[in-house]
Amino acid sequence: MTETSFVRVGWLIDGAGGPVQENVVLKIQNGYIESVDPAYQDTTLNDRAVVDLSYCTILPPLVDCHVHLFMSAATDEQVRRKQLSAGYRELKPVIREHLHHLFSHGVLGVRDGGDRGGFVLRFRSENEMHPLVNLAVSGRAWHREKRYGALIGRSNGAERLAKAYLENVEPVEFVKLVNSGLNSLMVFGKETSSQFTAEEITELVAAAAANNQKVMVHANGREPVRTAVEAGCCSIEHGFFMGKENLRRMADRNTFWCPTVFTMKAYGTNLAPGAQNVDHRVIAGNMEHQLEQLAYARELGVQVAMGTDAGSLGVLHGESMVEEMKLFKKAGYSLVEIIRSATSVGASLLGIDSFGELVKGKHASFLVCRGTPAQLPRKLSYLEDIYIDGVSCEMYRKNPYKNVVAK
Template identity: 30%
Template sequence: MTRIFLALFLFYGTIGHSQNVALKPRQNDGKIIWAGSMLDVTKGTIITDVLVVVENGAIIKIDSASQKDRYKGEDIIDLSDHTILPGLIDCHSHLTNPSFDGTIDVYELPIASYGILGTVYAKQTLQAGFTTVRDVGGYLYSDVALRDAINNDWVVGPRMYVSGKAITMTGGHGAWGNWMAPHLELEPNPGNPVDGEVEVRKLARTLIKNGVDLLKINATGGFGTANSIPGAASFTIDEMKAAVNEARKRGIRVAAHAHGADGIKNAVRAGVNSIEHGTFLDQESIDLMIENEVYLVMDLLAAHVSLLENKDDISKKAIDKGNQKVYDDYAINFNEAYQKGVKMAFGTDASIFEHGRNAKQFHLMVKAGMKEMDAIRSATTVAAELIGIEKTTGSIEEGKWADIIAVKGNLLNDITVLEKVDFVMKDGKVYKTPKK
């Protein structure tokens, strides 16, 4: 009897966490990619005429195309007119959040529909070349369910690392509903308002129990929540430490939603692993992030859409300056953090704009002062490091997962070619091929 219980524990105890990505045994699905060129993201160089041999979902050999005669009779994928690079990683997405594009009334949609829509958005994201996402905030564990559905091959989508519901305080970002809008007081409230170290700790434990891969805590107010001030700090350092300590005991990481400088500094001092947004960061917060090796995930695309493309009326009303100046200041802060040496990971806040449009942020990052190679690294090697999967993905190397995409053109001269991905392979399986 004891052995039976142990076996059940080992099975069900692992199925919830996406670190165990291959929930089914991989079949021998050997493939060989013949690429005209390959971007070595580690060295920052392009290698021409490459063969990448894939078996059982992993890269087992990288060879010269001059050796392709040795592989006659094998399944060779001809990308000789393409450049291959690692699958891209978006570290700030919301796949189970409907796009704020005016096509769906998000306040009238049943919560169950969020997970169903997530299957559509997941496919769009994968088709855009993003083979992995860190999903930071899903309604009622819809992101956990979507992650497991993808891992079990029920639906198509990127590899997901999920936080479940964000931890926020009463009146904080995401704590929707008030006496004027009681219909937004869903039960349980998706914003999970909690106050004090005891409540924060209990919610952190509940989230971990329910299978999340990381925790997200709202260290400041945010755009999109009525009466929430984006730049104002929310939780105290000790409250956030309660969540950080629970995460560390279980070997997972903590992301902090933080717009204002005070909240950013509080979150860093509490021990979080990443700052999300960082809209109003200052020199002291930049120095603290560098000193504590905290990653910064600045969503230039979401800011651009919200402020300049007239997609998000709530965000425009929340700021009393001209929208162009607010965006320009954000881009200046982005460049300042980059030039000072903050670890910058790629994240877009997908759902503020249409899902699948994520790669348009690369151009904005380069325009803000980041080198093309560093922008690509932010969505490959650096993003993998932030999540903690750098040993298995983030670069095309022997022994790593076969997460490979292909584009036409020189992406180091024109970063916008990443907006037109022709080929997508995740975990050795092909999900998109070039149109003939």
């Protein structure tokens, strides 16, 4: 039996990069968009059969391509230390709560960037998942012994990287590799050496591909990013101070980039002036340089997927997407370009086909924001509703983890 419904929309942003469409009607059949047509006065439709969202803007669900669900963005040092050493039993409700925060802010696609115990992977395997959030996981990241990365994974020890991976294959979509250190908050532009050679990473990429998995790489600085890109990794995470040549390589190879700019702004906001090993001028400089790289990536056509690093100091799950969008705007991205990075580009990176673009033939899944596009991205913090395959999920949004999904 064919189920047909109609939704009148004030403004539609398709997520594919097309212009904002004003005053349109969506015809939805069996959960898919059958057509998007201009609204008209002499309609033969019974007004009661048309959902009226003429006062709203709709857009595809958001995708955050870099989060850490086991961390809560706490700014209290003792709380963070306790959380970073907690076991699965303590972290299980934390992960569940973060998934609901993401959903309530319209983030229906998420990629977890790893944790030391593979807790998020275990959470998913136990069918604890939020039923409306598409979660891609990386399990435990790989790092060189005695180098940065123990917080989110394990080292390969004395073994060859690809061999260690093959002996410990996990049921994940992405293999996380750490190929540099953290950014200095004291020395502007300080770079660390690559943790692995291009040959080692190439071997890992090939081994992962044989298991239908892609490699995402934490990398800052010119050399760590260059080795990762040339080895054929799927995405660069962070990429601070990687330079224009690497951005050109990424554009040529269609390598995705998750710049996580808001992390630096959050450091600047939440670390007290005079704190040990912190120079706020350096933090501000790090952020400005990343914005310059983001602007250049836009010129080159790099596939920039929005990722927030939610769970990091002061970077809240769900809410931080709006903050990241604001920084994209500061880097020169238009609203439709920002939404594209936050929706269809991320969906492409994560392999999501159940949402991403609001065009004919695609799923009728979208966010509803009261007001005009000029009020975005701020209004994403106060969603009017979320539709999944043409059905409102407001009841579910207000009652997390209940059996009733739609009204």
